[in-house]
Amino acid sequence: MSELLYSVENTTALIKINRPTVFNALNRESKLALIELIKRANADSAVKTIILTAEGKAFCSGQDLNDRTVQSKDQRVDLGHTLETEWNPLVQALRTSEKIVVGAINGVCAGAGVSVAMACDLIVAHAQVKFVSGFSKIGLIPDAGSNHVFVRALGRARAMEFFLFNQPLMAEQMHMAGLINAIDENPVAWASKKTAEINAMAPIAVKLIKKNLNFACDHSFSDVLKEEIGAQRTCGNSDDYQEGLKAFFDKRPAQFKGK
Numbered sequence: 001m002s003e004l005l006y007s008v009e010n011t012t013a014l015i016k017i018n019r020p021t022v023f024n025a026l027n028r029e030s031k032l033a034l035i036e037l038i039k040r041a042n043a044d045s046a047v048k049t050i051i052l053t054a055e056g057k058a059f060c061s062g063q064d065l066n067d068r069t070v071q072s073k074d075q076r077v078d079l080g081h082t083l084e085t086e087w088n089p090l091v092q093a094l095r096t097s098e099k100i101v102v103g104a105i106n107g108v109c110a111g112a113g114v115s116v117a118m119a120c121d122l123i124v125a126h127a128q129v130k131f132v133s134g135f136s137k138i139g140l141i142p143d144a145g146s147n148h149v150f151v152r153a154l155g156r157a158r159a160m161e162f163f164l165f166n167q168p169l170m171a172e173q174m175h176m177a178g179l180i181n182a183i184d185e186n187p188v189a190w191a192s193k194k195t196a197e198i199n200a201m202a203p204i205a206v207k208l209i210k211k212n213l214n215f216a217c218d219h220s221f222s223d224v225l226k227e228e229i230g231a232q233r234t235c236g237n238s239d240d241y242q243e244g245l246k247a248f249f250d251k252r253p254a255q256f257k258g259k
Helices: 028-043 079-096 112-118 146-154 156-165 171-176 187-199 203-217 221-236 239-250
Strands: 004-009 012-017 049-054 058-060 101-105 108-110 122-125 130-132
Touching: 004 028, 012 028, 012 187, 028 079, 049 058, 049 187, 058 112, 079 112, 101 112, 101 187, 108 112, 112 130, 112 146, 122 171, 122 187, 130 171, 146 156, 203 221, 203 239, 221 239
Parallel strands: 012 049, 049 101, 058 108, 101 122, 108 130
Antiparallel strands: 004 012
């Protein structure tokens, strides 16, 4: 059985984590394979968007604790190395993907699995989905970027409570906090609808919208103003912009080519 499923339909790549017997916890091999699938989708000119979801009752329960890279009976292991070589490259692959990644969160999301979900560009979850940290229960800290995400969305006090006491945040609470975009009984169907809309947009503009928003998360207002100048110059010099203008005046849908 393949631990990751990959298919392309209507210019959208669908990636499914397929380790349901361990609630889609990821070991070293599955993390690295997932990174390669994200790269594969980005390198494929026939793919415009990516949906990330999972099989079974969970989206991702974080680290597979049976993995030899995180536990050993004979000696202590370097979890910092695991972050540097596995989890951080995975969340960075999602964050830096030039193609929009929609996370369709089908079930429980825990540990570093929360970080994987939060690294997607648009996020939809089933109403019954729980997001839980779990790190403090085993003497660890939240990682893979979750500190950055949650303190900005919840504030320091509520983020502290979430990470210390491991009380789950339900999908509705995540939505109210602005951490996810939508709640839907069929997350993949919602994601497919949104990717279809994105696939009809100008690819250069979509790529630069994502790039500029990522930049804005960590830079000053004046730096963002400067970054926007170059991005808008690129869009303004594109064939897609000329097509967009013509379609506007012709009162018809634009046919963007990504040029």
